[in-house]
Amino acid sequence: MDQPKLERLLRLMKLLTANTTYNVDQLAERLDMSRRTIYRYIDTFREAGFVIKKTGDCIRLDKESPHFRDISQLVHFTEEEAHILKRAIESIDDTNLLKQNLKKKLYSVYDNKTLADTVVRGHNASNIHRLIEAMEEHREVVLCGYRSGHGGQVRDRRVEPFAFTTNYVEVWCYEPESETCKLFKTARIGVVEIGGAWRWEERHEEGFIDVFRMHGSHHTQVKLELGILAYNLLCEEYPLAERDVEPLGGQRWMLRTEVAGMAGVGRFVVGLLDDVKIVDSPELKAYIGEYLRKFS
Numbered sequence: 001m002d003q004p005k006l007e008r009l010l011r012l013m014k015l016l017t018a019n020t021t022y023n024v025d026q027l028a029e030r031l032d033m034s035r036r037t038i039y040r041y042i043d044t045f046r047e048a049g050f051v052i053k054k055t056g057d058c059i060r061l062d063k064e065s066p067h068f069r070d071i072s073q074l075v076h077f078t079e080e081e082a083h084i085l086k087r088a089i090e091s092i093d094d095t096n097l098l099k100q101n102l103k104k105k106l107y108s109v110y111d112n113k114t115l116a117d118t119v120v121r122g123h124n125a126s127n128i129h130r131l132i133e134a135m136e137e138h139r140e141v142v143l144c145g146y147r148s149g150h151g152g153q154v155r156d157r158r159v160e161p162f163a164f165t166t167n168y169v170e171v172w173c174y175e176p177e178s179e180t181c182k183l184f185k186t187a188r189i190g191v192v193e194i195g196g197a198w199r200w201e202e203r204h205e206e207g208f209i210d211v212f213r214m215h216g217s218h219h220t221q222v223k224l225e226l227g228i229l230a231y232n233l234l235c236e237e238y239p240l241a242e243r244d245v246e247p248l249g250g251q252r253w254m255l256r257t258e259v260a261g262m263a264g265v266g267r268f269v270v271g272l273l274d275d276v277k278i279v280d281s282p283e284l285k286a287y288i289g290e291y292l293r294k295f296s
Contacts, residue, residue, distance in 0.1 A: 008031060008033065008037075008041070009041055009044070011031055012027065012031060012033075012038070012041050012042075013045070013061065015027060015030065015031070016042075016045075016059065016060050016061040017060070017061050022058060022059070023056075023057040023058050023059065024038050024039065024057075024059065027059070042059065045061060050062070124168075124186055124187060124189075126192075127186060127189050127191065127192045128168050128186060130192035130193075130194055131161050131164075131171055131186070131192055133194065134161055134192075134194050135161055135162055135163075137194075138197060138198045138201065139194050139195060139196060139197055139198065140158060140159065140160045140194075140195045140196055140197070140198060140199075141158075141159060141160075141161055141192050141193060141194050141195060142156050142157070142158050142159075142192070142193040142195060143156065143157040143158075143159060143173075143184060143189045143190075143192060144156050144189070144190045144191040144192070144193055145189070145190025145191065146184065146188055146189055146190065147188040147190075148188070149185070149188070157173075157175065157177075157184070158175070158176065158177065158195070159173035159174060159175045159176075159182075159184070160173055160174040160175075160176075160198045160199075160200055160201070160204065161173045162174065162201075162204040162206075163204075163206050165183065165209065165213075168186055169185065169186060169187075170183040170184060170185050170186065171183070171184050171186055172204075172206050172207075174200050174203050174204050176199070176200060179203075181203070181204065181205050181206070181207060183207070183215055208258075208260055209260065210257065210258060210259040210260045210261075210264060210265075211238050211240045211241040211244065211257055211259075212238055212241075212259060212264030212265050212267075212268060213238070213264060214259065214260045214261050214263055214264035214265075215260050216260035216261050217260075218260060218261065219258045219259075219260065220258065220259055220260075220261075220262075220281075220283055220284075221256065221257070221258050221259075221281070222255075222256075222257060222258075222259055222265055222278075222281040222283075222284050223254065223255065223256050223278075223279040223280050223281055224254070224255040224265075224269065224276055224277065224278060224279065224281070225248070225252060225253070225254055225255075225276070225277040225279050226245070226252065226253045226254070226255060226275065226276055227251065227252060227275035227276070228251045228275075229272065229275045230272045230275040230276045231245065231253045233268075233272065234255065234268070237268075238268075241255060241257060244256055244257040254279070262283060262284055262287035265284060266284065266287050266288060266291060269284070269288060270288065270291060270292075
């Protein structure tokens with residue numbers, strides 16, 4: 001298989017392994033492929049032993065698929081981290097012979113615990129290590145003395161952890177009590193106690209996180225026209241947003257992206273009102289208006 005085809009196949013695999021929202025038409029549009037190509041690649045996954053599941057008209061690769069765990073153990077960086085690393089590597093001069101080797105080897109030189117030690121310090125490090133251990137052994141944990149951001153409540157939470165966000169700031173868990181997958185901030189955990197085996201692995205699904213790092217089940221499209229200051233700050237602070245930006249000319253750019261809520265994008269816009277124009281996004285305009293009235 002040539003490199004462009006392999007790259008497309010891997011991009012599709014990445015979308016399908018976390019997918020809860022895409023049907024074939026949406027996958028074809030997002031990856032700039034034909035429906036026929038999407039179906040052909042899905043058949044390739046099926047023939048290789050992966051289990052294809054459908055929820056309504058949405059398609060995903062099931063986590064119980066053979067080889068799934070083997071592949072996942074090679075990938076230790078979040079999408080945002082991978083984007084930043086790719087940009088850094090691409091900045092190396094093409095004449096440097098090490099460039100291609102770096103691109104090939106980068107994702108297989110760290111294990112989870114080694115990577116955690118480079119970004120987590122102090123009391124939180126031991127909790128992160130216990131969470132990694134629980135994930136590797138498919139065991140539930142108790143987040144003892146978890147401090148909720150809603151109402152400041154402090155209590156124990158029994159959950160099944162299965163994935164981290166960037167730099168281990170949050171952990172995706174299935175919570176049997178609420179029967180939902182949730183994000184828990186690792187800094188708010190008192191102590192992690194490892195318990196018995198997972199019982200609800202089939203329900204483990206990472207939810208939607210927008211480019212402003214907000215999560216939720218609700219998707220809303222926003223369109224922002226950006227000046228040079230807003231564009232530069234956006235790309236520096238929220239690297240994944242760069243893929244949703246297109247140049248308009250005259251040092252102006254258009255951001256078209258889906259958000260999980262207005263809080264993240266709202267904070268960005270409020271800080272740059274002189275350099276951002278809200279385009280065809282009534283929900284965001286209403287949020288900004290209410291925000292300014294509340295704090296003016």
